[in-house]
Amino acid sequence: MNPKVLFWVPALLRLCLVFVAALVVWWMSGVVEALVFALAAVIIALFVQLRYLHELGEWLNNPHSSRLPDGWGAWTDVFARLYRLRREDERHQAEMAEWLARFRQAMQMLPEGVAIMDDVLFLEWCNEAAERHLGLSLARDKGLRVTNLVRHPEFIDYVILGRYETPLTLSFRGRKLECRIIPFENRRQILVTHDATDTERIEAMRRDFIANASHELRTPLTVIVGFLEIAMSDPGLDVATRTAHLALMTEQAQRMQRLIGDMLTLSRLESDEFPLKRERVDVRALVQSVAAEANALSGGRHTIDVEVDGPDVMGSAEELRSAFANLASNAVRYSPQGGTIRLKWTRGADDLRFSVMDCGIGIEPIHISRLTERFYRVDKSRSRETQGTGLGLAIVKHVLLRHGGRLVISSVPGQGSSFTAVLPNTSLPG
Known part of the structure; x- marks a missing residue:
């Protein structure tokens, strides 16, 4: 039915009802009483309309579906329509808030930094990666100009000149960053940063x-x-x-x-194509085998002591043998004739340790942090004499990483070195 009809028919019926009631009062009491009755009815109706107008105005100041008044007469339909519109609007707002929360959560999970700026480069939003890359803080820097926050000449030139066809690579805060600006909408720009250090x-x-x-x-x-x-x-x-x-x-x-x-x-x-195959490793037999190989390599020029006072472990026997053998062979190659080399397997308070201690030439402290690099040699001429490949300690490092362990190196020049392969207690058989 036509909405106009739905509005006017009830209104006219109410007016007719008031008119009929006034006629009844006229017939029963007289014309004055009828006029007074009609005037009172009109005043009451007007008061009701003003009251609902006031409630509508109060509600519009803070619209919420739970606070909408009930209404009477035509106001019932008005408030019902407003209630439906408000509920629909609240549903849309809830959906938008949910999508915005999902968007921000997704942006926070990105390894790339994302910062949203307006057309005059004021920061509107950024994720945690952008805060790390550029030294920003959304809570502190929101509404500030990005070029005032990231004070790097190349970055400022890139942003101001607007040459966004190719990304900008710069060194900033000790990292190598790739920056790209992507214009979107009419008054927004996205700054994307990628940490290219690794x-x-x-x-x-x-x-x-x-x-x-x-x-x-x-x-x-x-x-x-x-x-x-x-x-x-x-x-x-x-x-x-x-x-x-x-x-x-x-x-x-x-x-x-x-x-x-x-x-x-x-x-x-x-390689990820070769996952670690765990098995029970007889460490006593493994260490004894490594000692036998070290004796063969030494040819009787060194004294090799073996101490095994620890349990078996779960891991790759082949890989652990390679790591332990590399440590032992290095000790043989770099120890002078007549020296003593100790191979020791023990259980600590919260770890397991295979230590190789020699009385060789020792290593200067400046070299220790780089010993596990591929082909890194402290003395290249001596390395050729000992026929090393320069990859032994790199192999040891990667074997231990695959087993959740680490390599600890200590050395005193002229007195000897100690190389310790540390495995976690999680390597113990269950």
């Missing part, structure tokens, strides 16, 4: 690894190729010279084989 570090490590590996392989290859050229150009070499050349080529080929083997081991340890 990427830069990994890329530098990759370049260094390739360069070092190429250098390490080039030396034995040069020796082998040189001797082969000599053999090809001079078929009349005497047997002793030829035998010496073959021995040197064999030694260099074995060096390349060890280097490639260590590189493949490192690659496997770092």
Whole structure:
């Protein structure tokens, strides 16, 4: 039915009702009484309308569906419509608030920094990553100009000049950041920051690894190729010279084989395709085997003591053997003849420890933090003499990381070194 009809028909019926009542009063009491009655009815109706207008005005100052008055007459329909509109509006607001909360939560979870600015670069919102990257604080800096908060000449030029086609890379607060500004709407801009520090570090490590590996392989290859050229150009070499050349080529080929083997081991340890396979490891037998290998490498030039006073562990026997053997072989290579090397497996208060202690040349403190880097050598000439690949301690580090452990190094120059593989108590069999 037409809304106008729905409004006027009840109103006219009420007027008719008042008119009929006034006629009845006129018939029963007279015309004056009828007029007084009609006037009183109109005043009461007017008071009711003014009262509902006042309540409507009060409600509009603070609209909420739970505070809407009930109404009477035409006001019942008015308030019912307002109630439906307000409930729908509250539902939309709740949905918008939920979506906004989800959006902000998603933005907070991003590793990239996100900051929203207006057209004059005043900060409106930013996530925690942007606060870390740029040193911002949403609670403190909201409403302030970003160029006043991030005081870096390259960043200010990038923002003001508006050349947003390519991202800006800058060093800020000790990190390497990539910044990009994305205009949206008419009066908003999004500043996105990406911390490229780890990427830069990994890329530098990759370049260094390739360069070092190429250098390490080039030396034995040069020796082998040189001797082969000599053999090809001079078929009349005497047997002793030829035998010496073959021995040197064999030694260099074995060096390349060890280097490639260590590189493949490192690659496997770092790959997600080879998850750790846990098994019960007989540590006593493992340490005894490592000691036997160390004795063979030493050739009787050192005294190797073994102490096993700890339990078995859960882990990869092959990987732990590789780590322990690398520590023991390093001690043999860098200890002078007649020295003593101690291999010790013990259980501490809250961890398990395999320690290798030698009485070798020792290491200066400035080198200790870099010993687990690939191909890092304190003394390159001595490393060639000991036939090390420069990857042993890097392998130890990655094996321990896979087992939840760490490597602890202490050394006194001229007195010796101690390398300790620390495993957590969670490695104990259940």
